[in-house]
Amino acid sequence: MKKIEAIIKPFKLDEVKDALNGFGVAGxxxxxxxxxxRQKGHTEIYRGAEYRVDFIPKIKLTIVAEDSMVDKIVSxxxxxxxxxxxxxxxxxxxxxxxAIRIRTGERGKDAL
Amino acid sequence: xxxxxLSPLFFNTIVCFFxxxxxxxxxxxxxxxGMATASENQVLDKAIASYPEALFQGKSQDDIxxxxxxxxxxxxxxxxxxxxxTVIIDGNPATTSIVRYLTDMEIFQYRGDVxxxxxxxxxxxxxxxxxxxxxxxxxxAKNAVNIMxxxxxxxxxxxxxxxxxxxxxxxxxxxESLFFLGTTGATQWGFAFWLFQCxxxxxxxxxxxxxxxxxxxxxxxxxxxxxICAFIYxxxxxxxxxxxxxxxxxxxxxxxxxxxxxxGSTVVxxxxxxxxxxxxxxxxxxxxxxxxxxxxxxxxxxxxxxxxIGGFLLWLGWFGFNPGSTTTFDGNLAxxxxxxxxxxAAGGIAAMAxxxxxxxxxxxxxxxNGFLAGMVAICSAVDVVNIWGSLIIGAVxxxxxxxxxxxxxxILKIDDPVGCISVHGVCGAWGTLAYAFFGVESFSSTVxxxxxxxxxxxxxxxxxxxxxxxxxxKYTIGLRATREEEVTGLDVSEHGNEAYCGFxxxxxx
Numbered sequence: 001m002k003k004i005e006a007i008i009k010p011f012k013l014d015e016v017k018d019a020l021n022g023f024g025v026a027g028x029x030x031x032x033x034x035x036x037x038r039q040k041g042h043t044e045i046y047r048g049a050e051y052r053v054d055f056i057p058k059i060k061l062t063i064v065a066e067d068s069m070v071d072k073i074v075s076x077x078x079x080x081x082x083x084x085x086x087x088x089x090x091x092x093x094x095x096x097x098x099a100i101r102i103r104t105g106e107r108g109k110d111a112l
Numbered sequence: 113x114x115x116x117x118l119s120p121l122f123f124n125t126i127v128c129f130f131x132x133x134x135x136x137x138x139x140x141x142x143x144x145x146g147m148a149t150a151s152e153n154q155v156l157d158k159a160i161a162s163y164p165e166a167l168f169q170g171k172s173q174d175d176i177x178x179x180x181x182x183x184x185x186x187x188x189x190x191x192x193x194x195x196x197x198t199v200i201i202d203g204n205p206a207t208t209s210i211v212r213y214l215t216d217m218e219i220f221q222y223r224g225d226v227x228x229x230x231x232x233x234x235x236x237x238x239x240x241x242x243x244x245x246x247x248x249x250x251x252x253a254k255n256a257v258n259i260m261x262x263x264x265x266x267x268x269x270x271x272x273x274x275x276x277x278x279x280x281x282x283x284x285x286x287x288e289s290l291f292f293l294g295t296t297g298a299t300q301w302g303f304a305f306w307l308f309q310c311x312x313x314x315x316x317x318x319x320x321x322x323x324x325x326x327x328x329x330x331x332x333x334x335x336x337x338x339x340i341c342a343f344i345y346x347x348x349x350x351x352x353x354x355x356x357x358x359x360x361x362x363x364x365x366x367x368x369x370x371x372x373x374x375x376g377s378t379v380v381x382x383x384x385x386x387x388x389x390x391x392x393x394x395x396x397x398x399x400x401x402x403x404x405x406x407x408x409x410x411x412x413x414x415x416x417x418x419x420x421i422g423g424f425l426l427w428l429g430w431f432g433f434n435p436g437s438t439t440t441f442d443g444n445l446a447x448x449x450x451x452x453x454x455x456x457a458a459g460g461i462a463a464m465a466x467x468x469x470x471x472x473x474x475x476x477x478x479x480x481n482g483f484l485a486g487m488v489a490i491c492s493a494v495d496v497v498n499i500w501g502s503l504i505i506g507a508v509x510x511x512x513x514x515x516x517x518x519x520x521x522x523i524l525k526i527d528d529p530v531g532c533i534s535v536h537g538v539c540g541a542w543g544t545l546a547y548a549f550f551g552v553e554s555f556s557s558t559v560x561x562x563x564x565x566x567x568x569x570x571x572x573x574x575x576x577x578x579x580x581x582x583x584x585x586k587y588t589i590g591l592r593a594t595r596e597e598e599v600t601g602l603d604v605s606e607h608g609n610e611a612y613c614g615f616x617x618x619x620x621x
Contacts, residue, residue: 044412047477047531048467048518051410 001096001109002070006061007033007089008081013059015080020063025073026112029062039087058089064096066109155206159197167212176211181299182288182358188299189219222301224441229304232436235429236311240267240318242425246484247322249419250477250530252411253618254601255326256611262321262330266337270314273342278313279306282346285358296357305357308436312376315433316345316384322530323388327398327598330606332591336391336581344577345383348570352379356439363566369559371566372551375437377492377543378566383574385537388528390578395592397527399599408521411529416476423480427456430487434494444495451494452487455506459486462510470514478514481531485513488536489543493551501550508546509539541567 008016013030020028034055041054065073074091082088101111160168168176176192187193193214198207214222244263248256280290288294296302317340321333352373354361363371373379402408413419434452435445463482468474486506490497497505516534520526528534544567548560585591592598597605604610 044410045471045473045475046410046412047475048471048514049408049410049521051412 001099001112002065002067003094003096004061004063004065004070004073004077005092005094006063006077006081007035007058007091008061008077009083009087009089010057010059012081012083013061016061016077019076019080020073023072023076025063025065025069027063031060031062033058033060037087037090056087064099064112066112152208154201155199155208156210158199158201159208159210162197162199163210163212164215167215169213173211176213180211182295186296186299187222187301189214189222191299193218221441225439226300226304228441228445229308229436229439232432232439233304233308233311235432236308236315236436237267237429239311239315239426239429239433242422242427242429243315243318243322245422245425246419246480247325247422247530249415249417249422250322250413251325252601253414253612254603256414256603257607257609258330258602259321259325260611261607262325262328262333263318265334266317266321267314269334269337270317270341271310273338273340274310274313274346275306277342278346279309280346281343282309282349283354283357283359285360288358290357305439308439312380312433313341313345313349316380316387317341319381319384319532319536320388320391322532323385323528324391324395325529326602327395327593328391329590329593330602331589332585335585335589339581340387344387344574344581345380348383348573349379351569352566363569366565367558367562369556369562371562372547372559373492373544373566374495375434375491377489377540378570380540381488381491381536382540382544382567382570385533385535385540386571386574387578389526389533389537390575391582392526392528392533394579394582394586397525398529399595401527402525406525408525408527413477413529419480420476423484426484427487430456434487434491438495448494451497451499451502452490454499454502455486455490455494455509456483457486458503458506459483459489459510459513462486462507463514464510466511466514470518477531478517481513481517481535482510485509485535485539488539489546491540492543493547496547496551498550501546505543505546505550509542512542513539541571544570 006016010032017028034057036054036056039056041052041056043050044053045051061077063073070093074093077091098107099109099111100107156173160173177194179192180194181187181191190213192211194209194211196207196209198205200206240263244260247263248259251259275292277291280294284290284294290296293302293306296306317337320336320340321328324333350359351361351363352371353359353364355364398411400409401411430452431449435448438444438448460479460483463485464474464479466482467478486509489505489509490502493501493505513531513534516538517528517531520528520533526533545560545563548563549555552559582591593602593606
């Protein structure tokens, strides 16, 4: 079992979600986050004074899936969230020890 | 509010009536040439005979004279008026003064004056909502409740202060008491006039709140609102506008031509702007406004649509502020409304162009300041300018306000969160000066000097008393919130309220 954390541009969310749903990813968790990478921030102007916006709004998708699904999920996110421009985001993959469904107590892949 | 061309009441109808009676007498006396010089009584009798009997209600002149109000300002539709009548007896004109009651037409005019003045006052009252929204929109979410409370309380405190003291200072004649409305309270017109003056006084106080927003201690704010409406605004007002009632202001006759400010570019707006300047200097900039090198940092407002709607409400209010300043129900109000509108539109376009040119984007905040600046500037000469005059006055104000905001922030290092020093102080002074160029038929250096004296005295009075007031508050009840309160936001620390409970707020903003 792996946890996939994908940080993507907010306006790509619907495309990514629909594509993942299409091949059986049953659940995901979404967070509104802010951050910067190589894109850095940008400059805005307010009443004649410039100011830096260092942290740009992004969406973080968290998906826990069986190992066999991971490659397909990653390639789908890369395809749907990519615009070939700087600031498309990153994907992190972490090992997961266990998963538990609170209502029934099921564990492991049955809980996904 | 100031009118040279129209006396506040009845002017037109009195002139009409006078002309009619003159004509009647010229016809009546033409048939009686060569008689001896007329006696006083003969003249009076002839004069009385020229009016319909109903206007004397069967009373003698002496009896009616006892009912005369103290002055024209205490009129009621049932009180008599006094007028000069010239009659021709034996080919010689003779003038006498008679007292009589109002004609139906004059009563209608009187009620029109009361109605229009009240409606205009209601519109000016709406400017309180406009100021509240502009100020809240241009500042941070954590201080929105505080801004609302200040705008509520400066109107409430201002009303009571103006009722108790301010109205007396501004308009009382020698030996007269207008505390708590005084004798004016006995007439309908007194109430209409007071209401219109009261909303003007409160406007001055509420201008200041924008300049000291996001860092002022609430109790300090209450104290200065009261002092402004009780003392600072009415004193300057009495110098410039006292004769609208029973006072006599020295600026009204300065240099023989008098200082001219029709609706208050200086009396209301500059006074408010210079008070805000004093306040912003004494209280200092917000935490984080300037970096260690003194470079200003933007502190973006949390709700620009809110600020724009506030700006529109102020624009609507201005249609009462300027056209209502005639305090007369007549055809002139449409012209004044149009000139007000032209100046506002020109100011908005000019400010947008200036900020677009200098900063590459048409900034909405500056554009709102621009149309407000245009209407601030036009107040002074709005009843006498032509269309080109109001276009130029508004456009110059729109450009002026953009660079004034930048100058005050970058060069003077003064933190004015909403730009009220530039909009009201600087552009009010510009508009007052512009009267000398666009408000008179031929340029006169005496008029220019009179305007400059008014602008200078306004600055010295408002800035001087403002500095004394704010420093006095600083060392007594305290003027500034603590750093911790300011960083937390005045909503929670001063009022225990949240403006947007349940909505996520960026706590780093």
